[in-house]
Amino acid sequence: MGINILIVDDSSVMRAMILKTLRMSGLSLGDVYGASNGAEGLEVLSRQWTDLVILDINMPVMNGEDMMIRMKENPETRDIPVIVVSTEGSKTRIENLVKMGAIFIRKPFTPEMIRDAIHQSLGTGESHG
Amino acid sequence: MPSIRASVQEKVMGNSQEKTLSKIVSESLEKLAFMFLLSDSFRDPIPFLNAVTAEVSFTGVFSGRLAVVMSEPALKELAANMLGIDNEAVEQHHLNDALKETANIICGNWLPVVGGDEAVFHIAAPRILSPSQAATALTGQSPSVLEKMSVDEEPCDVYFFRE
Numbered sequence: 001m002g003i004n005i006l007i008v009d010d011s012s013v014m015r016a017m018i019l020k021t022l023r024m025s026g027l028s029l030g031d032v033y034g035a036s037n038g039a040e041g042l043e044v045l046s047r048q049w050t051d052l053v054i055l056d057i058n059m060p061v062m063n064g065e066d067m068m069i070r071m072k073e074n075p076e077t078r079d080i081p082v083i084v085v086s087t088e089g090s091k092t093r094i095e096n097l098v099k100m101g102a103i104f105i106r107k108p109f110t111p112e113m114i115r116d117a118i119h120q121s122l123g124t125g126e127s128h129g
Numbered sequence: 130m131p132s133i134r135a136s137v138q139e140k141v142m143g144n145s146q147e148k149t150l151s152k153i154v155s156e157s158l159e160k161l162a163f164m165f166l167l168s169d170s171f172r173d174p175i176p177f178l179n180a181v182t183a184e185v186s187f188t189g190v191f192s193g194r195l196a197v198v199m200s201e202p203a204l205k206e207l208a209a210n211m212l213g214i215d216n217e218a219v220e221q222h223h224l225n226d227a228l229k230e231t232a233n234i235i236c237g238n239w240l241p242v243v244g245g246d247e248a249v250f251h252i253a254a255p256r257i258l259s260p261s262q263a264a265t266a267l268t269g270q271s272p273s274v275l276e277k278m279s280v281d282e283e284p285c286d287v288y289f290f291r292e
Contacts, residue, residue, distance in 0.1 A: 010254075011233075013211055013226035017161070020213035058252060087237020090249040107234045108160035 002030030003118070004049055008041035008067065009034075009056040009085075014107075018054055018085065018114070025115035038067030045077050052121060054114075055102070057086040057093070065093075068100055081121035085109060146243070146289075150276045153238050154287055158280070161231060162210035164203075169279040175200060175286050182263035183228040185236045189250030193291040195236040196258070196267055197228060203283035204228055229255035235287065243291070 005022065009015050015034045022029055033048055035041040039062040041053065053071070057064040064084060071077040082102040088094055094104050103117045118124075151168050158164040175198050186194040199207070201224070208227035209216045232255045240250050258266060267288050274289040 011226055011230045013208070013223065013230050016212045020211075023213075058254075060254070087234050087252070091246045092249065107237065108157050110160055 002028045003122070004030040004032075004051045006033045006035065006041060006044050006048070006050045006053045008036075008038065008053065008059070008064065010036050010059040011056075012036075014056070021109070021111045021114050024111040025118075026111075027115055027118060038062030038064060038070070041067050042070055042077075045071070045080070050080060052118060053080055053082045055082055055084050057084060057088050057097075065097065068097065068102065072100060083114075083117045083121055085114075146274045147276050149242060150239060150274050150287060150289060151278060153242070154235055154276060154278060154285070157231065157234050157238060158207065161234065162207045164207060164210060164280050166278040166280045166285060169277050169284065172277060172279075172284065174198070174275070174277060175284045177260040177263040177267070180204075180260075180263075180284075180286075181224060181228055182258040182260075182267070183225075183232040183255050184258050184263075184266060185229075185232045185252055185255040187236065187240065187250045187252045189240075190244055190248045191291055193273070193289065194266075195232060195239065195290075196263070196288040197232040197235060198263065198267070198286040198288070199228060200283045200285070203280050203285055206280075206283075207231065225257045229257065239289065 007015050007018050019032055033044050035044050037059045055064045068082055083105060084097050084102045085105045085107055087107045098104055103121050105113055105117055155166045158166055180198045180200050181204050182196055182198045184194055184196040204224050205216050205219050208219045208223040211227050212223060236252055272288040273291040276287045278285045
């Protein structure tokens with residue numbers, strides 16, 4: 001059975017690029033959902049079984065940090081692994097996200113970086129870090 | 130694999146800012162779209178009428194903006210490669226979105242290099258400038274850094290303004 005993944009990014013090109021990267025990564029994919037901000041992402045999580053969230057930080061309506069806080073407050077979603085994929089440069093902000101349990105990947109990324117982060121977050125396979 | 134920022138940060142002190150920005154731009158486009166840009170500093174800047182321009186502004190320990198100006202053929206290849214589709218299938222909104230995201234990524238990797246790891250910046254949503262807006266925005270004052278590059282003889286200019 002494949003991995004169900006939610007991609008939350010306000011850029012449609014970046015969502016498509018992440019999907020392309022996932023397909024190139026060799027992972028067994030299930031359903032892949034998209035959302036353009038944190039509020040839409042929470043809505044998807046409320047109705048679709050999701051194994052993993054790939055999350056941007058800077059988005060309109062609800063940013064990635066706020067979405068992650070809301071996920072952690074909800075028993076239904078608090079254990080879903082989160083990979084933050086962003087251009088964020090602030091060490092403090094990155095550390096806060098990592099403290100909440102996220103794995104951080106800086107844009108741009110390679111398929112290998114995504115694959116390794118997914119294996120690390122799901123506790124599967126072998127990381128080639 | 131080291132991040133772009135890590136790989137350039139160790140060299141920033143010994144390199145000119147143009148070379149540092151050039152490295153960030155070329156590594157970003159290589160990872161985003163498997164495109165290989167080279168420095169092309171002896172030519173004139175791209176005329177804005179013949180290109181698409183995306184600008185991203187930021188505030189923080191200092192304010193400023195970064196703009197990427199790219200010829201349409203180069204941008205078409207960028208968008209197609211980012212999306213994994215044929216050049217013929219690329220639509221106008223793909224071009225705009227691809228260039229905005231590229232400007233955002235270059236700016237996000239450049240600011241920690243010039244501002245330091247601890248610096249906090251707020252990067253605004255990138256926007257597309259019309260040729261006349263680009264001419265006003267990018268030639269009204271001298272850029273802090275202007276890096277002229279090319280890919281397969283198609284030009285790409287990156288302007289950075291520190292205010």
